[in-house]
Amino acid sequence: MIQTIAFDVGETLVRDDRYWASWADWLGAPRHTVSALVGAVVAQGRDNADALRLIRPGLDVAAEYAAREAAGRGEHLDDTDLYDDVRPALAALQALGVRVIIAGNQTIRAGELLRGLDLPVDVIATSGEWGCAKPAREFFDRVVDVAGTPRRSILYVGDHPANDAIPAAAAGLRAAHLRRGPWGHLWADAPQVRDTADWVIDSLHDLLDVVAGS
Structure with a gap:
């Protein structure tokens, strides 16, 4: 039972629309590009964050997350x-x-x-x-x-x-x-x-x- x-x-x-769109805007990349790359890494069985690193190689995701929060552009849910x-x-x-x-x-x-x-x-x-x-x-x-x-x-x-x-x-x-x-x-x-x-x-x-x- x-x-x-x-x-x-x-x-x-x-x-996850807002989440990935906010990352695209932060990195200055087209939202469609980020969405497509997320789909690509998913199909390859890779980590989601790899999509962001394809846009900006060597990206420190945790550091960028902190920077977004500090800039008032962090996580949001409603x-x-x-x-x-x-x-x-x-x-x-x-x-x-x-x-x-x-x-x-x-x-x-x-x-x-x-x-x-x-x-x-x-x-x-x-x-x-x-x-x-x-x-x-x-x-x-x-x-x-x-x-x-x-x-x-x-x-x-x-x-x-x-x-x-x-x-x-x-x-x-x-x-x-x-x-x-x-x-x-x-x-x-x-x-x-x-x-x-x-x-x-x-x-x-x-x-x-x-x-x-x-």
């Missing part, structure tokens, strides 16, 4: 960044008695911004706050700790198989691959995803049926 559902953030709950199904689906899951957690590879600042959205969730945590990041086993162990329910009763939902479904399953959690965003669509039908994920879903609303059937 699914008692807890934990969610990835980028391209699971939140569109309701327009959320996918349409986020609030209603999360609220419906809570109404069913499911413990709802947001836990992704985000900064401390992103955690603050997510809490400011007043989402219907029980816990919000980021890798920046925990000091460990997906796909490390330690990250998923922390998810188990904050869930407070048995490991096999926890479902982790995300769009990136290498960071979400595969390591979640390896850590003993249930896993759902969300067909959303570039990663989610690109790998939804990959044999490893189909063999590893307990469910492949197209919407967060599909999780209501998952819970009912578990």
Whole structure:
């Protein structure tokens, strides 16, 4: 029985449009160029930040992030960044008695911004706050700790198989691959995803049926 559902953030709950557009503007590159390069490195299985380093070789992403924050051009999140199904689906899951957690590879600042959205969730945590990041086993162990329910009763939902479904399953959690965003669509039908994920879903609303059937 699914008692807890934990969610990835980028391209699971939140569109990444603003994030990459802001980087393009900061680096003085066309937004389409950045978007295309992100897609290219994703298809190659590389780190997202490699797209930025292709534009500016040797870029220190952490230093540039700090510079953006200092210039008042740092991270921003509001309701327009959320996918349409986020609030209603999360609220419906809570109404069913499911413990709802947001836990992704985000900064401390992103955690603050997510809490400011007043989402219907029980816990919000980021890798920046925990000091460990997906796909490390330690990250998923922390998810188990904050869930407070048995490991096999926890479902982790995300769009990136290498960071979400595969390591979640390896850590003993249930896993759902969300067909959303570039990663989610690109790998939804990959044999490893189909063999590893307990469910492949197209919407967060599909999780209501998952819970009912578990």
